[in-house]
Amino acid sequence: MTKQLPQSLYFALCMLILTACSEGQFEIKERWIAEAPPNVVAQAGYLTLDNNSRKPMSLISVTSDAFADIQIHRSVHDKATGLVTMVHEKQVDIPAHKTVKFEPGSYHLMLMKPQSTLREGDQVTMKLTFTDGAEFNMTFAVRREKFTL
Numbered sequence: 327m328t329k330q331l332p333q334s335l336y337f338a339l340c341m342l343i344l345t346a347c348s349e350g351q352f353e354i355k356e357r358w359i360a361e362a363p364p365n366v367v368a369q370a371g372y373l374t375l376d377n378n379s380r381k382p383m384s385l386i387s388v389t390s391d392a393f394a395d396i397q398i399h400r401s402v403h404d405k406a407t408g409l410v411t412m413v414h415e416k417q418v419d420i421p422a423h424k425t426v427k428f429e430p431g432s433y434h435l436m437l438m439k440p441q442s443t444l445r446e447g448d449q450v451t452m453k454l455t456f457t458d459g460a461e462f463n464m465t466f467a468v469r470r471e472k473f474t475l
């Protein structure tokens with residue numbers, strides 16, 4: 327009889343700790359820029375937005391001193407024509423507990439007018455802004471990859 331209460335309390339405490347632990351963070355991972363030949367008009371950048379938090383996030387802008395302008399694009403493959411077109415996205419939503427991957431053939435950062443030729447191994451800092459006002463300064467590594475769209 328005296329053991330009932332401590333046991334149920336212990337259980338409640340465990341549940342509380344488990345709930346607290348499952349509340350994760352919002353993470354910006356796998357950040358890279360595809361190396362491009364000198365004097366290109368634009369090149370592509372990629373990242374993974376991993377939202378382990380309970381709050382939905384929306385990416386609205388990306389800026390960097392290394393480029394004149396940065397747009398959020400999504401490649402769309404038209405099966406009927408075989409053509410790949412790029413859609414300019416105003417924002418990218420990352421619902422709670424979801425992951426959105428920027429990768430070749432899908433979402434990418436269109437990095438307009440690089441201010442210098444970026445080589446494999448270079449690091450570029452970019453500022454990512456979200457609808458709630460959160461800003462993240464993140465480094466992106468330049469990588470040599472075949473497919474850049």
Ligand SMILES: [Cu+2]
Nearest residue numbers: 399412434436
């Ligand atoms: Cu693009």
